[in-house]
Amino acid sequence: MFERLERYGYDVSQHRLLDPASGGAAFLVPAARRLLDQLKRQGLSGEAVVERARELLAGVEIEPGLARLSEMLLADVFDAELRAADQDSLRVVNRANGLKISGSEQFGAVISNPPYGRVFRASRATIARWQSVITDGHVNTYALFIAAALEQARAGGLVAVIVPTSFMSGPYFAGLREYILATSEVLEINIVEKRSEVFLDVVQDTCVLIMRKRGVGAIVDWQPPTTMVVTAGKSRPLGCADLPVSGRRAWGLPTASDEAELPLFDDRLSDLWEWGYQARSGYFVWNRSRARLTERSTPLAGEVPLIWANNIQPNARIELQTRKGGTTASKGQISCVTLPAGSSALIRGPAIVLQRTTNRSQKRRIVAGLVDAEAANRFGGFVTENHTIVVLPRMDTSQLVPIQTVLQLLNSSVLDAQYRRLSGTVSVSTKVLQRMGLPPAKLLLRHLDAGKDEDTALRLAYREALS
Template structure:
């Protein structure tokens, strides 16, 4: 009831106070429901001197399942301004929530009901957001604390498409640290507080529409929040396919995003593709070995732990990570030919200095005609051809740069680096990428001067980048 009480307090101190408030609260845990009732009873007494009458109802059932039929109307979801079924008599003026964060299986009744707004294995918090948006009146307001993961990525694309068709962000607060905001929970991503208003039509979003963006490391420094106003069209492009919500927190982010978005290239435009390593360890246990005779009976197996910035280290003594994979007719579909690749980690450590970690893998470097790539490694390649060394080194340098690290962090707040996001990543002209690679190879550069090299070729880099090292 903490959030509800905070909202009641705000309403009580308004110049034009309401005479009565009807509060519907959901709590599925019986013990917490008991505490909630005590909390709201006290709030009712506290409001009495303000001449505000509080009528509250505590519903001890599953919020999403109670309103599942709202989500089942797949063709009309988020397009009607009236609600039906269980929500018919409850068109709300405001919603405030901190929903549970966990994935649910596709077989879950809630997941099946939400098929119109989620793809893949859904996270329960997004279903809460979907239902809450549908239950609001026009001009109704939502304040919700969730992970940031819905802002980007393919699994939430359908959700973003529907949600932002009717909900206009008014303000966004970002907890910049993945650890400090909710340090009791094992949350591997940044968290956000979204304040949004329900709109009748996206035409209500004009060029002049502004959003307040604020940031703190966690809850402990909320008194020192940094705030700024940002044009909505710069953080949410509703005309794009992915409709990613970007959260630039300072002028450096703004400048970087404008520069990167101006780049004309993409991987596909340059005849490149990104794929995920085909070796899924628990499905290939019989082929994995800690020792092996390469290339006669085994070939190298590369894990995420083998991929460092601008360097592939093999073999490595990472615990529980066999460094060889047997060669057989059954394992051949899991192997890739020995060619030039850029390898990328699919996940970053919680507080890793750079979100992207990329390394060149040059044909012949491992002395084997085939290579195994574990499922937590993405690799960039040229289908039906081969990447040149200048392309490989140039793109690897660029991906390890602070420039792309800033850009990536603006829209990605979790530990995962998806192939879909990298396919959509803007790239400078291919000639510039190759020039970066040529300079890297000819000057014996190190990871410490990557950003200076990028600035020399691209003639742009945020000033603060030159003061940092990887």
């Protein structure tokens, strides 16, 4: 991250640096080492080095123990200089709330790996303060920290944050996307490919986002950012992301495939909803309701079959059976769930069921199978587990594309690549799936009826939609 910041003009010996959630000083210590190196080369005395370091480095950390630890680690770096100045610590890490820093536009660079996580029941004051980055009442700490970092950067200053990739396409981050584009130029989005090599405990996909704060009234030439994949410090260019100049729409990630130039966002495109389908998340969380789950050859009254994510194969009919690969798999048996009468979770007709999370090494992000009419009706309906997404025919309208065709299209390479451009995460989002731009049904069906395969028909219809 420091190398990137330096590439865009950050100079550790000139520009004030802030980490508003500085933890164990994982960023402040390397910054301190770089700074010390440079100040020594300038031939400054120990006392002058300490004074300059105090002007240039700043951390804020809410946990007193971590704030103290950071001071100790920084004191180690400046050991000789502090001794020469007859002092015991640098006192640059403030034990405080990084979202309540007074003043603004004070720093040449802000670098941070902020806390992630949804804030439930946020106070009115928090909502009012961070309104511009809160969408539909959904408050996520990292969105607030991105806004705080941009506030603290001076005009032309740089901001580098490690944050989940969910903000790039998630509907709840529309306000954050708009805020970022309004206040900064996005310079780079670096997707962290092998998260286990970088973090020990982070379960979300993350990226290093680098932005430059816009100057007041300055017109900055907008350049689409380069996106890289980072693996243990090495990166590989992926191409350019598809970002709007302003506004709330999702950001498109680049793809290495032929699909790079297909449209992702355009009013002339359609979507699953318009085709007559709705997507919803799987209902049953088995490890929270073990008592409701059994195995039998035939469900009893009040029970329905359960569909598991790992029984889904692309384009295949999904069988009613027990969970594959699990310890409970047994032949001829069906996983059954007791369902309250009249439950809206019950699915009575044929439906497409997708895996909700895939792993990075898996070739496809979209893996969709079909529960056909026979399986759906055999025991009066079914439910699916929470690691699935169900695509159902809408009851309030007719279907413009037959369900079997939708299944094949969802499993096509083109839609898989289009989805990947919309979301850098390994989990499929119900909302993103339902809103993903698709060619109008009529155009697409014409090519399919003429005998084209799904990928060819999609490519042709996407292009035609805009012509």
